[in-house]
Amino acid sequence: MTPDELIDWLIGLPAPMLLEAVKSAFFTFVVDFGQRVAGEGATGALWDAWLHCKDPKEFAALQQELRDLYASAWRDDVPEEDREWAESYRHACMDEVNGRRRSAVAQRAYEAYLQSSDGLFDGQPARPWPSLPYVASDPWRAFVDAVEDAPEGESELATAEAAAREYWHSLYREAPRWDSDPAKTHWLAAVRAARKALAGDVPPDTWS
Known part of the structure; x- marks a missing residue:
């Protein structure tokens, strides 16, 4: 920004x-x-x-x-x-403001993922955003950075794949194969939520 x-x-x-x-x-x-x-x-x-x-x-x-x-x-x-x-x-x-904005958009993406996955992440029940430790929430900020930095005209599916890969890489873990990733639909939901938040630049009521 x-x-x-x-x-x-x-x-x-x-x-x-x-x-x-x-x-x-x-x-x-x-x-x-x-x-x-x-x-x-x-x-x-x-x-x-x-x-x-x-x-x-x-x-x-x-x-x-x-x-x-x-x-x-x-x-x-x-x-x-x-x-x-x-x-x-x-x-x-x-x-300070950029950091809060980044966290707010990351929260939107995370919550959209959970809404799509019935509250599960990586096969386990997920915590609400305010309860996430920094080590668990920061990869979502990396995810948002990848969404925001996506090349103009890139497909939503390609952006989701790149952003999901960035999420896993920030945890020093190898990303699952995208073509067989069962969470593909949930990553797409997270991308859509992140893009909507970035387009409006409107953070949620509770910043963290």
Whole structure:
């Protein structure tokens, strides 16, 4: 997702989802930012004052100043001395939102597979998405990447085969022969769900 596409997607998000994404990115970035700029000029002084403030009213005022500061990172007229941290913050937001988007589409694909397979995966009852450990959910992100990166005009069946192969390879396992894979129909259902989610860029209600 390019920066322009990210902005368009953010604008289209329901407010609670947008707030959660940006808030998470803020706290992810802010720790690193604080460590890097503490003691460096006016920005570092503001950060240091906020960290050590004990007066509730002053704390709220400093927090608002920091919010205004981070909001300014998206402006075109960022002062020269602030461009490095502004760029770092923008990248942190983009990484956070792209990661959440990728997980959301992976969840859609996984759930479509299970709906097609009556809740079975690889012959076993499958866990719901929120219960999957990272090692089990990340291959679905690889699956989604393969769907998103499929060549233009590629058939749905070819995309499903490539994406399923990417899933198994991410687990360092050999993919079953596609022409005899009993899960072929389920992989196709997952591809269709992923494409629908990617086309709409609308994540599910619960991100993970």
